[in-house]
Every structure is written in C-alpha cells, then in structure tokens.
Amino acid sequence: MTKKKYVIVGAGGRSLYMFAKPMATELQDYVDFRGVFDTNRTRAKLLSEECGQVPVYADFHQMLAEVQPDVVVVASTDYTHHFYIIESLEAGCDVISEKPMTIDEEKTRAILEAERKSGKKVTVTFNLRFAPYFAKVKELIQSGAIGDVYHIQFEWFLDRDHGADYFRRWHAEMKNSGGLLVHKSTHHFDIINWWLASRPKQLQAFGARRVYGDQGQPKGERCMTCEYTTTCEFYKDITQDPFMDQYYVGAEHEDGYWRDRCVFDERIDIYDTMSVNLEYTSGALLNYSLVAYSPYEGWKAVINGSNGRLEVGNVHRSADMSAIEASTITHHRLDGTTELIQVSTQMGGHGGGDEKLRKAIFIGDVEDPLGQQANSLAGADSCLIGATANRSIAEGKLLQVPDLRSLCQ
Incomplete structure (x- = not known):
C-alpha cells in the first residue's frame, strides 16, 4: 500500500504522545512521517529524537513546500489552529486537528470557507x-x-x-x-x-x-521562584517531572514560556x-x-x-x-x-478512545455505524x-x- 506523507505542527505533550510517537511506531506501516514544526525549536528537536529523527523545520511554509504532505496534523496552541489549518488546506493538504478546532466564530467561519474552497478535508480528533x-x-x-x-x-x-x-x-x-x-x-x-x-x-x-486568578492571595510570578512554596496549596515543582523539565524548563530560553505561572496571576x-x-x-x-x-x-x-x-x-x-x-x-x-x-x-x-481514534483516522477502512x-x-x-x-x-x-x-x- 502507498503510505501518505504526514507532518506535524506543535511539539507539546499532546502532540508527542497522541500523534508523533504512535506515527513513528505502531502506525509506521500506514504513515510516512516526514516532518515536525514548532515555534519552539528545542521542543521540536526533542520530539524528533523520540520519533526516529524525523526532520525538524524552522519554518512552516518551508515544511509544506519541501515535503508536500498529504496530511498536516495540527496540535499547536489553540489560537494558532486556524492559521495552520487554513494554510494547509490552501496548500492542497487534508488536515487532522486536535480539539478544539479553533476558539471563536470568526476563525471557525474562515476554516469552513477555506475547506470548501480547497476541496480538502478537516478531521477533528474528538477521542x-x-x-x-x-x-x-x-x-x-x-x-x-x-x-x-x-x-x-x-x-x-x-x-x-x-x-x-x-x-x-x-x-x-x-x-x-x-x-x-x-x-x-x-x-x-x-x-x-x-x-x-x-x-x-x-x-x-x-x-x-x-x-x-487575582483573589488577593500572596503570590509570586511562578512556582519555581515563589517564596510561598511551603504554604501554597497549588505549588508544583515541574522540574520533578522529566517530561516537563526537558520539554518546557529546558526550552524556556527559546521563547520565555513558563509552564508553571502562578494560578493567582493577574493575567x-x-x-x-x-x-x-x-x-x-x-x-x-x-x-x-x-x-x-x-x-x-x-x-x-x-x-x-x-x-x-x-x-x-x-x-x-x-x-x-x-x-x-x-x-x-x-x-x-x-x-x-x-x-x-x-x-x-x-x-x-x-x-x-485515543487508540481507537488513531486507528480510525490513520488506518481507516473501518465501519462507522455510530458516526464516531x-x-x-x-x-x-x-x-x-x-x-x-x-x-x-x-x-x-x-x-x-x-x-x-x-x-x-
């Protein structure tokens, strides 16, 4: 059988465990995994290492142009979904999008219009x-x-x-x-x-x-540097989790994103x-x-x-x-x-649900009497x-x- 070419946008935990690792292992007879892009290059490289050194791209459009994938898997932050979905459709690719498909009515309309014009297909992963x-x-x-x-x-x-x-x-x-x-x-x-x-x-x-949120409690900027670690119910040391420490603490220098912001933050x-x-x-x-x-x-x-x-x-x-x-x-x-x-x-x-969903969307040819x-x-x-x-x-x-x-x- 001819395997379809897939690329992934996003290299966080959901992308790694739900899509990338299975694509590189249990689904490799059906998936030609050809590339990963994330705005945080450190995370993208880490995901690549866990998935057999799949190529890492520094630019999304470069990945589309060089790989010419059949399918783009979108597992980035929610507010960016519409951009990657629409760009992929316009490039002639089908799309598998992590939920939610997007975050508001305006972006939803734009996705549906792009899908109709392109003649390609968007699948949403409701596991x-x-x-x-x-x-x-x-x-x-x-x-x-x-x-x-x-x-x-x-x-x-x-x-x-x-x-x-x-x-x-x-x-x-x-x-x-x-x-x-x-x-x-x-x-x-x-x-x-x-x-x-x-x-x-x-x-x-x-x-x-x-x-x-801001409820008037004592607070710091983030758990890692907080002075209330012994008194705060919500203190969490993310360095104790190997995945968090590697993929997030170890990648902060790229974009300044903190995975342990204070739960009482004004933002x-x-x-x-x-x-x-x-x-x-x-x-x-x-x-x-x-x-x-x-x-x-x-x-x-x-x-x-x-x-x-x-x-x-x-x-x-x-x-x-x-x-x-x-x-x-x-x-x-x-x-x-x-x-x-x-x-x-x-x-x-x-x-x-995760494994059954992967079989349905990546392997296909399964009956769907319940419309899953x-x-x-x-x-x-x-x-x-x-x-x-x-x-x-x-x-x-x-x-x-x-x-x-x-x-x-």
Missing part, C-alpha cells in the same frame, strides 16, 4: 466519541432504548491538580484558548451533540472566577466556574456545568427520554482518564425495571457553543448559536 463507555451511551440512545431524548443534565468536575494546571499555562488567557468553555468543554459539547444527533440552537451561560481572565443552559433544534434541553477545583475528578450525566432514563458517569484517577476500571450505565425503564450495563474502560488514554469520525462541522458546532457561551456571559443575555452549515456546501 471521547471512541471511548467505549461514551460509545455505548450513543448506541443505547440510537437504538431507541429511552425513546426521544428530552433533557440532559451534564456535570464535569476537574480536580485541584488537573484543573489548576490550566491556570498555570497559556490556557489561562481567553485570547489563547477561548477559556475552558472552548478548550475543555468542546469535548463535552461534542459528545452531547453526537448523542443527540442535533445541533445547538440557543443558550444562556454564566461564569465566574472563584478560586484562581488570568478565564472562568473556573461555569454553567450553560442550551436548547437544541430537536427541542432537547441541556443543563451543563464545569468546575476546575473539585476535590476529585470525573463527570456525571442524566439523560431523560420519552421511554426512560440513563444515569452515567465516571470518576477518574488520572488527567487523561486512563485510570478507570469498569463503569456502569444505569438504564431505568418506564415499567419500573432497571438494567445495569457494565462497560470496560481500562483501555488507555481517554477511556480507551468527526468532521469540521462537528468541530464548529462544539466550538461555537463555547464561544457563544463566552459571549452570553459577557453580555448577560440569551444568544443564538450560529449555524454555519451553509459554508460547507
């Missing part, structure tokens, strides 16, 4: 669709187990390690990530959109900073407490919440339909959701009977819920979620 537990819920809904879905209550809670980490990094500024309602919640909104097979219509949202303008009330075109209603400072981590949801109810959720013991064993779906029927459905979820990153592969429109819908929620919080009112389907025709 939770491939996690067996989430897929089983989709299967049950799709089979009519609870009839028409009328209402979903969905709660996601990040613990005080994983949650706090977003406030140390570039994610802490709305201009970089769109906040957690885009960067993190895009996962959750996409799952709900997928379960319902419906598109978002209108919403009202609320958001606040209750724990992180922080994203929310740590969020709720969204959303109506779908199907008539289904969603009550969604996200907090970033829970004592433990996981999610819970209740799905109410015309013929029954599903109660679902997991508690995680790791940020990538890999440390889960068996999970139960509780199916309540209208006749008063209850069925407990066990789903094995100890299958690697994101509840087993996500295109640019799915990426747009999930992003636009978060972006519209941010606007709703700022403006204090109910807003329509933009429908950009006409741009895909």
Whole structure:
C-alpha cells in the first residue's frame, strides 16, 4: 500500500504522545512521517529524537513546500489552529486537528470557507466519541432504548491538580484558548451533540472566577521562584517531572514560556466556574456545568427520554482518564425495571478512545455505524457553543448559536 506523507505542527505533550510517537511506531506501516514544526525549536528537536529523527523545520511554509504532505496534523496552541489549518488546506493538504478546532466564530467561519474552497478535508480528533463507555451511551440512545431524548443534565468536575494546571499555562488567557468553555468543554459539547444527533440552537451561560486568578492571595510570578512554596496549596515543582523539565524548563530560553505561572496571576481572565443552559433544534434541553477545583475528578450525566432514563458517569484517577476500571450505565425503564450495563474502560488514554481514534483516522477502512469520525462541522458546532457561551456571559443575555452549515456546501 502507498503510505501518505504526514507532518506535524506543535511539539507539546499532546502532540508527542497522541500523534508523533504512535506515527513513528505502531502506525509506521500506514504513515510516512516526514516532518515536525514548532515555534519552539528545542521542543521540536526533542520530539524528533523520540520519533526516529524525523526532520525538524524552522519554518512552516518551508515544511509544506519541501515535503508536500498529504496530511498536516495540527496540535499547536489553540489560537494558532486556524492559521495552520487554513494554510494547509490552501496548500492542497487534508488536515487532522486536535480539539478544539479553533476558539471563536470568526476563525471557525474562515476554516469552513477555506475547506470548501480547497476541496480538502478537516478531521477533528474528538477521542471521547471512541471511548467505549461514551460509545455505548450513543448506541443505547440510537437504538431507541429511552425513546426521544428530552433533557440532559451534564456535570464535569476537574480536580485541584488537573484543573489548576490550566491556570498555570497559556490556557489561562481567553485570547489563547477561548477559556475552558472552548478548550475543555468542546469535548463535552461534542459528545452531547453526537448523542443527540442535533445541533445547538440557543443558550444562556454564566461564569465566574472563584478560586484562581487575582483573589488577593500572596503570590509570586511562578512556582519555581515563589517564596510561598511551603504554604501554597497549588505549588508544583515541574522540574520533578522529566517530561516537563526537558520539554518546557529546558526550552524556556527559546521563547520565555513558563509552564508553571502562578494560578493567582493577574493575567488570568478565564472562568473556573461555569454553567450553560442550551436548547437544541430537536427541542432537547441541556443543563451543563464545569468546575476546575473539585476535590476529585470525573463527570456525571442524566439523560431523560420519552421511554426512560440513563444515569452515567465516571470518576477518574488520572488527567487523561486512563485510570478507570469498569463503569456502569444505569438504564431505568418506564415499567419500573432497571438494567445495569457494565462497560470496560481500562483501555488507555481517554477511556480507551485515543487508540481507537488513531486507528480510525490513520488506518481507516473501518465501519462507522455510530458516526464516531468527526468532521469540521462537528468541530464548529462544539466550538461555537463555547464561544457563544463566552459571549452570553459577557453580555448577560440569551444568544443564538450560529449555524454555519451553509459554508460547507
């Protein structure tokens, strides 16, 4: 078989472990991995060393011109996604984009227009669709187990390690990530959109900073140089993590990026407490919440339909959701009977979703009865819920979620 030529933009942890290392090892019979580009050349070189000395490029356009790749994998910082996606499409490449596809409506429109004009394809890597537990819920809904879905209550809670980490990094500024309602919640909104097979219509949202940001606490610039290391709950020595020490502390001289900024920094303008009330075109209603400072981590949801109810959720013991064993779906029927459905979820990153997703997008030729592969429109819908929620919080009112389907025709 003829292998497609791939290049990667971005050399952070997600790029390395989700894409680059698997492309260089388990997927090498299907992938001709030809280049990596990152604005931080030190990180790009480190990734190259771990992936068989894949060529490192100092310029993105040079990489496109020299390699002429079939596919560009975009795993850079969120606010740069649109640039690399559009440039790749215009160069005649298909694109695999890490979620979120982008961070606001303007950039979403630009991506969809570029995709339509180019005739190429954007795939968004929503790995939770491939996690067996989430897929089983989709299967049950799709089979009519609870009839028409009328209402979903969905709660996601990040613990005080994983949650706090977003406030140390570039994610802490709305201009970089769109906040957690885009960067993190895009996962959750996409799952709900997928379960319902419906598109978002209108919403009202609320958001606040209750724990992180400038709350008047004693603080420093970063953990590494802080004088409150013995008294701050959120102190973290990233030099104790070999990956963090090598890829970030060891790369600071390139761009001055600190991976351990203070979680109480004045620059922080994203929310740590969020709720969204959303109506779908199907008539289904969603009550969604996200907090970033829970004592433990996981999610819970209740799905109410015309013929029954599903109660679902997991508690995680790791940020990538890999440390889960068996999970139960509780199916309540209208006749008063209850069925407990066990789903094995100890299958690697994101509840087993990462590996299954890679097989689907890099190997292909697999049946997709549940519609797990996500295109640019799915990426747009999930992003636009978060972006519209941010606007709703700022403006204090109910807003329509933009429908950009006409741009895909």
